Amino acid sequence: xxGKGQALNRLSSPDELEGIRKSIIKQRDPNKPCITICGGxxxxxxxxxxxxxxxxxxxxxxxxxxxxxxRITGCPGFCERGPLVVIKPQxxxxxxxxxxxxxxxxxxTVLRDNxxxxxxxxxxxxxxxxxxEHEVSFYKKQKRLIIGNNELxxxxxxxxxxxVGGYAALSKVLFRMSPEEVIEEVKKSxxxxxxxxxxxxxxxxxxxxxxxxxxxxxxxxxxxxxxxAFMDRSLMEGNPHSVLEGMIIGAYAIGCxxxxxxxxxxxxxxxxNAGIAIRQAEEYGLLGKDILGSGFDFSIRISRxxxxxxCGESSALMASLEGKPGEARAKYVHTVxxxxxxKPTNLNNVxxxxxxxxxxxxxxxxxxxxxxxxxxxTKIFSLVGKVNNTGLVEVPMGITLxxxxxxxGGGIPGGKxxxxxxxxxxxxxxxxxxxxxLPVDFDELTKAGSMMGSGGMIVMDENNCMVDIAKYFxxxxxxxxxxxxxxxxxxxxxxxxxxxxxxxxxxxxxxxELLERLSAVIIDSSLxxxxxxxxxxxxxxxxxxxxxxxxxxxDKRCPAxxxxxxxxxxxxxxxxxxxxxxxKACPTRAITFVEKRKPVILDQEKCIKCGICYDVCNLDAxxxx
Amino acid sequence: MGAKQLAEKVESILDNYQRDQGMxxxxxxxxxxxxxxxxxxxLVEVSQTLGAPLSRVYSVATFFKAFSLEPRGRYLINxxxxxxxxxxxxxxxxxTIERELDIRPGKTTQxxxxxxxxxxxxxxxxxxxxxxxxxxxxGQMKTDKVKVLLENYx
Ligand SMILES: Cc1cc2nc3c(=O)[nH]c(=O)nc-3n(C[C@H](O)[C@H](O)[C@H](O)COP(=O)(O)O)c2cc1C
Ligand code: FES
Numbered sequence: 186x187x188g189k190g191q192a193l194n195r196l197s198s199p200d201e202l203e204g205i206r207k208s209i210i211k212q213r214d215p216n217k218p219c220i221t222i223c224g225g226x227x228x229x230x231x232x233x234x235x236x237x238x239x240x241x242x243x244x245x246x247x248x249x250x251x252x253x254x255x256r257i258t259g260c261p262g263f264c265e266r267g268p269l270v271v272i273k274p275q276x277x278x279x280x281x282x283x284x285x286x287x288x289x290x291x292x293x294t295v296l297r298d299n300x301x302x303x304x305x306x307x308x309x310x311x312x313x314x315x316x317x318e319h320e321v322s323f324y325k326k327q328k329r330l331i332i333g334n335n336e337l338x339x340x341x342x343x344x345x346x347x348x349v350g351g352y353a354a355l356s357k358v359l360f361r362m363s364p365e366e367v368i369e370e371v372k373k374s375x376x377x378x379x380x381x382x383x384x385x386x387x388x389x390x391x392x393x394x395x396x397x398x399x400x401x402x403x404x405x406x407x408x409x410x411x412x413x414a415f416m417d418r419s420l421m422e423g424n425p426h427s428v429l430e431g432m433i434i435g436a437y438a439i440g441c442x443x444x445x446x447x448x449x450x451x452x453x454x455x456x457x458n459a460g461i462a463i464r465q466a467e468e469y470g471l472l473g474k475d476i477l478g479s480g481f482d483f484s485i486r487i488s489r490x491x492x493x494x495x496c497g498e499s500s501a502l503m504a505s506l507e508g509k510p511g512e513a514r515a516k517y518v519h520t521v522x523x524x525x526x527x528k529p530t531n532l533n534n535v536x537x538x539x540x541x542x543x544x545x546x547x548x549x550x551x552x553x554x555x556x557x558x559x560x561x562x563t564k565i566f567s568l569v570g571k572v573n574n575t576g577l578v579e580v581p582m583g584i585t586l587x588x589x590x591x592x593x594g595g596g597i598p599g600g601k602x603x604x605x606x607x608x609x610x611x612x613x614x615x616x617x618x619x620x621x622x623l624p625v626d627f628d629e630l631t632k633a634g635s636m637m638g639s640g641g642m643i644v645m646d647e648n649n650c651m652v653d654i655a656k657y658f659x660x661x662x663x664x665x666x667x668x669x670x671x672x673x674x675x676x677x678x679x680x681x682x683x684x685x686x687x688x689x690x691x692x693x694x695x696x697x698e699l700l701e702r703l704s705a706v707i708i709d710s711s712l713x714x715x716x717x718x719x720x721x722x723x724x725x726x727x728x729x730x731x732x733x734x735x736x737x738x739x740d741k742r743c744p745a746x747x748x749x750x751x752x753x754x755x756x757x758x759x760x761x762x763x764x765x766x767x768x769k770a771c772p773t774r775a776i777t778f779v780e781k782r783k784p785v786i787l788d789q790e791k792c793i794k795c796g797i798c799y800d801v802c803n804l805d806a807x808x809x810x
Numbered sequence: 811m812g813a814k815q816l817a818e819k820v821e822s823i824l825d826n827y828q829r830d831q832g833m834x835x836x837x838x839x840x841x842x843x844x845x846x847x848x849x850x851x852x853l854v855e856v857s858q859t860l861g862a863p864l865s866r867v868y869s870v871a872t873f874f875k876a877f878s879l880e881p882r883g884r885y886l887i888n889x890x891x892x893x894x895x896x897x898x899x900x901x902x903x904x905x906t907i908e909r910e911l912d913i914r915p916g917k918t919t920q921x922x923x924x925x926x927x928x929x930x931x932x933x934x935x936x937x938x939x940x941x942x943x944x945x946x947x948x949g950q951m952k953t954d955k956v957k958v959l960l961e962n963y964x
Contacts, residue, residue, distance in 0.1 A: 226932075226933055226934055226947075227933075227934050227936055227937060227949075229947070230934050230937055230940070230947030230948075230949050231937065231949060264934070264936030264937060265936050265937070267937075409933070410930075411893075411931075412891075412892030412893045412894070412896075412930040412931035413892050413893035413894040413895075413931060413935050414931070414935070415931070415933035415934070415935055415936075418933040419933075450839055450876055451876075451929060451931070451932050451933065452933055488832075488833065488835070488836060489835060489836050489839055490835065490874075491835050491838075491839070491870075491873070491874025491875065491876045491877065492874055492875040492876040492929070492930075493873065493874050493875060494930070505835060506832060507831075507832055508831045508832045508833065508834035508835065508862070508866075508870065509866070509869075509870065510869050510870055510873035510874075511873065511874075567894075567935055567936075569893075569894035569935040569936055569938065570893075570894055570897045570898065570938075571897060571898070575894075575935070575936035575937075576936045577936075607893065610893070641893065641894075641935075643893050643894055643897055644897075645897055649897050654896075654897070657893070657896050658893075661930065665930075667873075770954050772909060795902065795905060795906060795909070795953065796899075796902050796953060797906065797953045797954050800952050800953045800954050801954045
């Protein structure tokens, strides 16, 4: 109904909000079959768009529009298995759907209640087919308080959000709580920032509220610079109103009237859906002037980042919002006192904002029952890399890494050995097998030398080289350093050079100690946390995998078979039937065919170690040494 | 492209942002979306209309990775080198593309068909390694699939 003239839709009291909510719910029949299809970036990348189009077209053509609804939802998280389709109300879970499957799903499952076996998910550990979504092991141990609504709503339709109780927290805050009471409740909930630092949100709000200034700004950080993490994207894409609601509540508590969403330009769908959500909320009078007739004004604008990691850092982000290059500034000036345009500014992460309506609705007492003493609530992780079930997982704080990786993630693919899990992005570190029973919370991960970070959880197996990973992060940070302070600009570069030498066979005795010394200096003297945490990937890999560094330096050997200068490819004669797949694929003709049922021959002189032969061989007849 | 057309286009983009200096990054993004890169004349136009020094417009245009000051090819190839893609072998995918097209990242093929770039995560980490060509995402890439993939773009 949005879009049919503003005056009609504008809600000007809590009663009107509840009235429209009731009428939306009344119009919906909970027993009517509904095909929900994931419209998130992951599923769209797997040709989800054509699946969506096929459903719409087939339903129209068969004239069954009155019998079944179609809903394009946000990302439920199980990207590995996309495109995902769930048939409600039973919650039948179909995965890896192709256009060809669509007619059958409609005629068999929707109209006749028959399950199509081949579209079901097979549990990698039990080998059993699973019919219902809630029985899939990937979802079972999760606690989906924040991301759970993604799959219930179409993010481009505000009525969907209202139907699941949306904006009730805002209404409660505006009419039944004073700003101080809101801050008190958030403080009591012990909510800590989900953007990486884990700073207590209520205290930040309070400081900003008390900061002197007539104008104050509020910002949502959706820069999500951690490469390998995508939970903020999924929330912004899949349930933007929950973020807006959190922001409006925060604005009321702090006393802000202007807000920004700073979002990475690499996230076009998030930009689009956030824009639609803002427009719809404005039309309903939930954003803009005189929100819900309360007299409180707050508006939100979207600003797109330009793909710089440092712009996720608060002061650099604000510089970028002012139209300047994203350079950080020293920490002694706090942005809550002097931030954007030198005004008090409150910055929180997307997921932090999305927690706020939940806390207001359920109360701090309920919220603090979830989690560990110092970390309350849930955290969404992006579980990726060498793990069977990749995707987004939301778990209560305090769950162990082992449960996340093996119970939810289903373990390591291809029968390989688990080696390490990397958390905290470029500022974090790797955690080895021996610490897998660590409970996941802010303090425990920091104690292990890593950090919670924004929620990347990258699993690595025996084929990942720890020196290469350290070099990877330092290369990333070298490029992303804004260049303003010397320790970070020069120090990170030198560390990366030493790591490059080690991976290319030029490592020498004393390199490890030199890396450790450089790390100490960079940590102590960098201007912002980018430099201050940059050595973490190096220090943790040295700490837990020193022998791997030594193998590179002393024996000129890469045990994981990754570092090109130190490896060579070989044919396993017993396994090679001379099928010629690799011979045809080799770009430098380094492989010679002898005759059928005889192993091929690999010429080391011609081999450029591109690894294509290794990839095309289905018989494990090529090894890396 | 005519100088007048360019000026008009840039003006209309600037108007979309109420000529707000704070929106400089977004403005440059829209210009880049229009022309595939940031033409010099456009930067001059932006600087004059916003009343911001050209040096500042230039420093923003060169600070962010997403901007290019050189014309780019018909198809933009973006290889994700984010962590999740890296641990699943993104570097080898990139090397294979480099070899197929005979260009380094940041460069354009001589026939102006492809520009090769890298990106740090596009948020499809679960599907890594990811390659994006002309806005289309290709997940779970393998080195031996690269050649066929590139041949699809003519
Ligand atoms: C180099 C660097 C990059 C950062 N990137 C992000 C980011 O992408 N997203 C984010 O929310 N916070 C990021 N942060 C943390 C922010 O500076 C800030 O602490 C956070 O957005 C505050 O929100 P929170 O208290 O809700 O976590 C980054 C910090 C540093 C030092
Ligand atoms: S790391 Fe490649 S998409 Fe995220």
